[in-house]
Amino acid sequence: MAINELDSICRQLYFHLLKGRLRKRTRDDLGISIANLLESSIQFTDSNNFITDDVDHTIIELIKERGYVYLENLLSDEDIEALKTYFHFKQLEYSIKGEKSHGLFHKIPKEVGSAYYSQTDIQLCPIFYKIAHNPWLISIAENYLGAPPTIGTIASWWTFQSEEVSVNQLFHHDRDDFRALKLFVYLTDVDENNGAHVYVEKSHEYDILKRYANSKFSDNIKLENLFWQWVEKHRKKDVEIETFFDKSMIKTHVGKQGTTFFEDTRGFHKGSPLLKGKRWLFQMLYTLVPVVPFSVSQEYKLVKRSDVQGYSNILLNDKVKFSTRMYYVD
Template sequence: MYIDLLNNYCEKIFAIIYDTCYEYYKGLTKNPKWLLMRKIARFKIGRIFITNLTKTSTKTYLTSINLEKSCLVDVDVDEVVKNLQSDGLHLGINLPPHIVKEIVQFAKSTACYGNRRPELGFYYDQKQAAQRKSAQQFTIADYFNTEIHCYAIKKLQNDPKLLAIAAKYLNTYPAHQGNRMWWSFPVNSSYTEQIKAAQCFHYDLDDYKFIKFFFYLTDVDNQSGPHVCMRGSHKRKKSAYIWLRKRETDKDIINYYGQESLIEIYGKAGFGFAEDPLCFHKGIPPTHKDRLILQIEFATTDYQMQHDIRPTSQLKLVIGH
């Protein structure tokens, strides 16, 4: 028992150290401006100061948007923004069935990449064979270059209502940071694997202010890894969450914010929601069913760090198709 506790503790410490080192390496080699933002954006006063500096009038921009061309019905832009400001979360930005069908067809006919590694490509129906051949367990599998190869995703990232929500919430012209679409698989994963799969409570620091839209592309229940958000946690955090930014346990997060703030999000394929990712959030590891989800992100600045674009020369298949 004590050995298991010690192993778990050491694994958590190693994961924290690895995260910190990798953040500095990625920032210093790819975009120091992004790294500086991540240090300043931890603090509310820093976020307020910078966003006030970058705040611009969006009246002309919003007037130019034709909301009637949106594919998203029954979505009130002002209501979404109001709920994001108060709760950091708005549920019910749903995709029409034909958009869901087109994206799912794309997912099943295009290679995804195990554990987000470009050399571990496979088609969804080949997952078991790809795991055996690569001697790898796939906790997740991402798609790359989605806006280039999937017209429905490209159209969705330019949807008038998503752009209007982002502009009003960000108080500036929204910069498209990138998309992400991935499978989550029911596996017996380690703590480190869960961290890499965003399956432990955390908050993001992708900009001084940013917003993400999520869309379930498969039915999501309590067996297929629902997204979980701690409502209202974008507004306040205790000092340990800010200075250390370590992965907190569910018990610690729930005790601090209260059980009533914990929102587990279920829905049929096409169900969508908007979130301020400064809220504590995570994906629960699936237990029986695979989950496919799409994320579209907007921010005040595009640091070229969140996109899913990869050179085709880097993408390798484990098994031919």
């Protein structure tokens, strides 16, 4: 089957089934079937078609077991300085009371809670390009998801202290795909007060959550039923999370600039509302189904690899080209 036919079938499955119409158990099961379908259907001419074995399996095991893993920093302090220089004169998009606007970093009005760099500026940024084309990251995502992944989103944004709490600052589970893995890179130092990302360990996979629920609610069937109903709610209050999960399972990711982690955002998570300061983040989502660019509102277009400064001559294998095909062409 041609890849574009397969993409189209998967995209239809996604739109019809994923968004709130199926219970977690079914969504997770379907994810495994879709991964198997893709793994056996996608052919690469120049590289091994099967899942590569060049990643440290403790990384994969940690994501499977608890939903996230820290990686060695992908970016040095010098890289982050270079990013600051690259983005210095780039426009940020933000909204105030639903009204969209844009401007340079230093001109952003005080009440703004989050501001996003444009998709094209992100795609053309050589440092982000390099991360998107990193075969090791693609390999981790492939091993975890069970099939060659597609990069579904590449994003970079600032969050600020604001009276308005954004939807991402409430606990939720992502429904970007049946299976997906998100890479987070902090581009500023992050602590509990300036927007740390928070994650509920072991809430990502139905089987793991079931094991947890069995032991937690073993003597209270009513509460267990309530828990499973609540699991299906898209957004959740802090107090609900704290009622259903032990404190030790609620992980706050703090760290210096450059801190890098992978997370399965089917698990419950949020960005903490900021009490002070600001946070700058780079994020990429690896999905099975190439759906995300078609479901986001921000305009985006394919970028020619030769238009990215400094990286046009690097030899890429078919798998890397496949994974980045929603954003880059030769």
